[in-house]
Structure formats: C-alpha cells, structure tokens
Amino acid sequence: MHIISTLMISIVTVWLAAISGKPLVREQAECAATLTTHAMPLDALPGHHIRRLQQMAVAVFLQETQGFGITPVQYGVLMTVHLRPGLDQRGLASLMGLDTSTTAGVVDRLEGRGLLRRSASPTDRRVKLLGISKRGDTYLRTLLIHGARSVLGHAKEP
Numbered sequence: 608m609h610i611i612s613t614l615m616i617s618i619v620t621v622w623l624a625a626i627s628g629k630p631l632v633r634e635q636a637e638c639a640a641t642l643t644t645h646a647m648p649l650d651a652l653p654g655h656h657i658r659r660l661q662q663m664a665v666a667v668f669l670q671e672t673q674g675f676g677i678t679p680v681q682y683g684v685l686m687t688v689h690l691r692p693g694l695d696q697r698g699l700a701s702l703m704g705l706d707t708s709t710t711a712g713v714v715d716r717l718e719g720r721g722l723l724r725r726s727a728s729p730t731d732r733r734v735k736l737l738g739i740s741k742r743g744d745t746y747l748r749t750l751l752i753h754g755a756r757s758v759l760g761h762a763k764e765p
Contacts, residue, residue, distance in 0.1 A: 668682070671694055675753070693737070695734050695735060695736055717743070724739075725737060
C-alpha cells in the first residue's frame with residue numbers, strides 16, 4: 608500500500624510540474640525517479656483490471672442490446688426512474704454518479720424518444736420530476752425480457 612501511495616504522490620507531483628511549465632525542483636525530480644524506479648506493469652495494477660472489466664461489460668451490453676438503440680447510461684437512467692418515479696434530475700444525477708449537465712442531456716434524449724416524461728414539482732416549479740412513460744415502460748420490459756432470454760441462452764451453452 609505504501610508503494611501505491613508513493614506512486615500516486617509521485618504521479619501528481621510530476622503532473623503538476625508538467626502543467627505548470629516550470630522545471631522540476633530537487634524534490635520533484637526525486638519523485639520522478641521514485642516513479643520510474645517503482646513502475647509496475649499494468650497487469651499488476653488493480654485499476655487496470657477494473658477498467659478492462661468495465662470495458663468488457665459495456666461491450667457485452669452493447670452486443671446484447673444491439674437493435675434497441677440504448678447506451679448503458681440511458682439504460683441506467685430508465686431503470687432508476689422506473690424504480691424511483693418522481694425523482695428529480697439532481698437526485699438522478701447523484702444516484703447515477705453523473706454530473707447534472709450529462710444527466711440533462713440523457714434525459715432530453717430519452718424524453719425526445721418518448722421513453723421518459725418530465726413534470727414540474729408541485730412544491731417548486733423550477734424542479735422537474737421524472738417519470739417513465741407508457742412507451743418507456745413497454746420498452747424497458749421488452750429490453751429486460753430480451754436480456755433474460757439472452758442470459759438464459761448463454762447459460763445453456765457448453
């Protein structure tokens with residue numbers, strides 16, 4: 608754990624020096640030397656494997672949902688709103704781990720396709736509450752049935 612902490616400090620120190628455009632001072636040069644001395648292959652870094660797993664999960668999702676025209680983030684938004692009707696966009700962004708502008712764009716696209724609906728909050732007209740439309744509910748159910756069949760089909764393969 609100590610090596611990882613040292614590496615992180617070294618990386619940040621060298622990066623800060625690089626973006627400032629100033630030459631490395633003695634301490635920063637020592638950090639850079641530590642970084643190259645303790646460099647580890649990617650296969651030894653947990654973050655590399657976590658990122659690769661995420662890439663594989665997205666690839667499988669896109670393969671299995673081909674023809675539905677949905678991204679993993681859009682699916683997450685639809686499912687979250689389905690499970691929490693009346694959620695506002697800020698709460699959705701927080702639950703999804705997205706910034707509010709990204710969330711607004713995703714909601715705009717899903718609303719444009721008729722899958723989500725927005726309504727003003729009865730207590731604060733500035734707040735938009737989200738709900739899944741009838742079309743969105745049908746779409747999500749079809750997607751879930753397709754996904755279940757796909758998983759079951761793969762489970763039968765040797």
